[in-house]
Amino acid sequence: MEYRFVLAGDPVAHSLSPRMHEAALDSAGLTGEYEAIRCDQNGFAALVGEVRSGSIQGMNVTMPHKGLAHDSCDRLTEQAAHSASVNTMKSEGSVLVGHSTDVVAFEKILSELDLDRPVVLLGSGGSARAALTALAALDGPPTLVWARSRDRVRELQDRFGDDVRPLTSAPHGAIVINCTPLGMHGESLPDGIAESPAALIDLPYGPEETPAVSAGKAAGIAVVDGLQFLAMQAAASFTWWTGVDVEIDTMVRAARNA
Numbered sequence: 481m482e483y484r485f486v487l488a489g490d491p492v493a494h495s496l497s498p499r500m501h502e503a504a505l506d507s508a509g510l511t512g513e514y515e516a517i518r519c520d521q522n523g524f525a526a527l528v529g530e531v532r533s534g535s536i537q538g539m540n541v542t543m544p545h546k547g548l549a550h551d552s553c554d555r556l557t558e559q560a561a562h563s564a565s566v567n568t569m570k571s572e573g574s575v576l577v578g579h580s581t582d583v584v585a586f587e588k589i590l591s592e593l594d595l596d597r598p599v600v601l602l603g604s605g606g607s608a609r610a611a612l613t614a615l616a617a618l619d620g621p622p623t624l625v626w627a628r629s630r631d632r633v634r635e636l637q638d639r640f641g642d643d644v645r646p647l648t649s650a651p652h653g654a655i656v657i658n659c660t661p662l663g664m665h666g667e668s669l670p671d672g673i674a675e676s677p678a679a680l681i682d683l684p685y686g687p688e689e690t691p692a693v694s695a696g697k698a699a700g701i702a703v704v705d706g707l708q709f710l711a712m713q714a715a716a717s718f719t720w721w722t723g724v725d726v727e728i729d730t731m732v733r734a735a736r737n738a
Contacts, residue, residue, distance in 0.1 A: 483512030484535065485721065488527050488549075489542030492516040496735045497540060500711060503734035504718045504726040512537075521548060528552050531569055532576050538721035539569045540714075546606050553578035563613040564639070565606035568717045581716035582607055586614035586681075588712060589704050590655075593679050595620045598651040600674050603659030604632035607683055611657050612640050624651065626673060647673070655679045656692075663690030677701060683709055707735045 483505065487497045493516070501514035519527060524545045530536040541549040549566040550556075557579040560566050566578035590611075595618060601608055604627040615623060623640075624647040627633050637644045654674040662669055664684040668691045680696040685706025689697075696703040711731035718726050 481511070483510060483537050483722065485512065485514040485538045485540070486527060486536055487514070487516040487540045487542060488519055488524050488545055489516075490518050490520065490544060492518050492542065495542070496707070496710065496738050497714060499734045499738045500714045500731040501718060503730050504715070507726055507730045508718075508722065508724045510722065510724065519545075521545070524548055525552075528569070528576065532571050532574060534571055537570065538717065540717055541567050541569065549578060552576065559583035559610075559613060562616070563606070563609040565609050567606070567713070568720060570721055579717075579720055580606075580610050580613070581713040581720065582610035583613045583617075584716040585709055585712035586611050586657075587617060589681055589709070590614055590618055590620065593655055593702065595655075597621070597678050598654040599623045599657065600626065600647060600651065600654045600677075601657045601659065602626045602662070602669065602673065604629070604636055605659065607659040608636070608657075609639070611659060611681075612636065612644065616640065616643060624648075624654075626670065650675045652676055653678045655681070657681045657683075658692060659683055663692050666691065668692065680704070681709065682706060685710065708732055711735055 495516045498514045505512050531539050554576045560578045560580040563580050565580050568579040568581050601623050622643050622645050625633050626647040633646050650672045652675045654677050656674050656677045664686050679702040681704045682692050683706050693705045711728050714731050715726050715728045
């Protein structure tokens, strides 16, 4: 079988997903291709039709089409339903299924950390909802959320209840999860987020380490950077599509060498 996988979004020219998935195909001994496709809503709808028909065996979705992906699915996995976010799609027969491998990645990372500590979450979008879904599945502590809009925090509270609380003061020794773009262009995280954090999951990535990642490594705390997270959710997508496990390090190396 020759696989065809795609990434749908706009923009996608910067994406490292093709390199990572091509490395995964090679490592697994499978034949296929992974293409990043820039598309508008009409183009996305056409790709959804190809997934439903089986001519595309797996599709990743990035901005601005994640909401459309969620609404296009006939069925959602538990992770996608709880997080109200879809970043991965496939067809099972003629049924279009949506999944959130962001949740899978967060569960893997957080399961290896001390969840008796406070958790500070920056952001309120799909990735933040994925983090909260993973924390709920792991019976994690209530999460202190920082967002630019109080209304967005209230929306998260409406979905996740008492597990979400607005950040009012910096806790000591927290696990910090950054689901905002802050750091992608060299920005530091806002003051007052956490004092002496114990661990950092920092989703932004670029040619250089973010200031938060550099500071975390210098402090000797557990750090997962944006490329590592990207590779973890990509590996989960690959396995969901093919049934074949792939070493995450294979994808990380491909991303770092791109």
